[in-house]
């Protein structure tokens with residue numbers, strides 16, 4: 001484990017990976033602490049009314065064993081995909097751990113997804129089981145017929161609509177279920193991620209992905225665990241940010257995590273939660289931090305004395321918000337960088353003196369990260385190039401699900417190509433520059449234009465649509481759509497609002513175009529491809 005050291009060089013010098021041959025995430029995040037300290041708090045679930053329900057490590061172990069045993073009784077087992085569509089709660093960890101203990105593959109799905117996004121992911125992954133709640137069931141209702149592989153749906157809100165009751169199912173499971181023995185390199189987790197072209201791709205990870213996150217987690221959160229540590233993030237536990245930057249490494253170290261029902265991010269409520277629960281470590285994406293800046297004199301209004309560190313990732317933080325946090329919160333933000341395919345490979349941290357305004361830090365010990373030119377040679381100091389990560393690396397994904405060509409394109413030799421541009425300064429700090437392609441970064445979400453364009457194209461009024469990222473001071477970029485309407489549909493604000501609602505409900509609430517511009521036509525190449533660059537320049 002990465003221990004606090006006086007300097008970054010000492011951190012690097014003292015580091016070596018220790019990845020056992022046999023390793024199972026489910027056993028790691030539940031059973032280890034359940035044996036050592038069964039009554040230790042693991043998840044603190046805040047109810048909508050503000051009450052707190054605590055789940056202990058023993059509780060996680062028993063519940064995940066029961067669920068694994070019950071699913072096994074229904075024929076779900078090694079290699080099967082088990083989807084998890086639930087808001088932050090102990091149940092998310094239980095469902096994940098049950099999947100890992102079965103040797104199955106957990107497939108986290110975000111609560112903001114609408115039926116179109118869910119259908120695509122569940123079908124592409126060939127999910128056999130889904131653990132969800134009443135809200136998830138409502139989204140599933142219209143799409144289940146098109147999901148022939150999905151034979152077990154379990155709802156925390158009781159049986160009905162083709163779902164089994166979670167409580168009844170788990171009650172029949174064996175709390176002494178014997179977890180399947182897995183190797184560190186066996187598939188465990190698949191997170192869909194948007195690409196520049198085409199629909200989202202399932203990035204398949206091995207059990208070792210959690211061990212690979214530990215050094216980056218230690219750096220960005222300023223070296224937990226310390227007595228009394230308590231973690232929280234508003235990020236959905238379905239994203240790499242919530243799951244791998246916060247929940248799993250924290251549980252590995254026996255640090256409890258706060259689970260909060262999904263709500264719109266409200267800066268005052270966030271600071272109130274940090275104060276009331278005595279949260280010591282938060283992971284807040286840069287957009288959330290920029291939203292916090294609307295609160296004047298936060299330390300006068302809220303008691304934030306227990307808050308030791310804020311980590312951040314998913315988009316560039318920028319020097320202004322970095323300086324604001326130092327001034328107004330008295331904290332040096334632990335900014336980090338990674339992609340779903342290969343997460344948490346760069347990080348900043350106060351304790352080792354690795355923090356610089358405008359920089360996303362330095363390579364986390366154990367990871368080889370380079371800034372390369374298109375010809376594969378290393379860029380000079382301050383020369384922009386592509387962030388590339390060398391394999392093997394425990395955080396490196398195994399492959400894209402059923403997409404061997406896309407997997408191959410992601411690598412050049414042993415370098416994984418992130419597509420992100422950055423420069424490295426003379427002291428080795430990496431500064432994010434941006435992207436050259438069509439991928440959109442908005443509120444720390446990576447958004448590919450294709451899925452949105454496809455969704456827009458299925459609206460009755462839309463003849464043609466192109467989607468770009470438009471620079472935005474709060475969210476880094478917003479999704480903007482240029483739309484050519486079919487004859488008979490005159491442009492209007494009402495129609496724009498209707499199209500926005502259509503994408504929000506059908507595809508996903510975080511992917512809807514916050515701006516729509518109606519056009520007579522769109523700039524095209526002679527071969528009929530939309531020239532998005534021209535649209536980006538128009539903004």
Ligand SMILES: CC(=O)SCCNC(=O)CCNC(=O)[C@H](O)C(C)(C)COP(=O)(O)OP(=O)(O)OC[C@H]1O[C@@H](n2cnc3c(N)ncnc32)[C@H](O)[C@@H]1OP(=O)(O)O
Pocket residue numbers: 112234235236239240241242245262263264265266285287288313314338339340343344443444445504509510
């Ligand atoms: C390796 C890595 O990738 S690390 C980073 C991974 N990325 C992430 O974890 C994503 C992080 N981002 C977030 O968690 C959020 O965007 C935040 C906290 C920064 C800001 O949250 P918010 O502004 O409340 O909402 P968010 O951006 O998620 O939502 C977009 C839309 O979803 C909808 N929405 C959000 N929350 C809710 C809710 N509880 N109920 C219904 N709709 C909701 C809204 O329609 C919202 O659009 P609007 O602003 O026009 O109303």
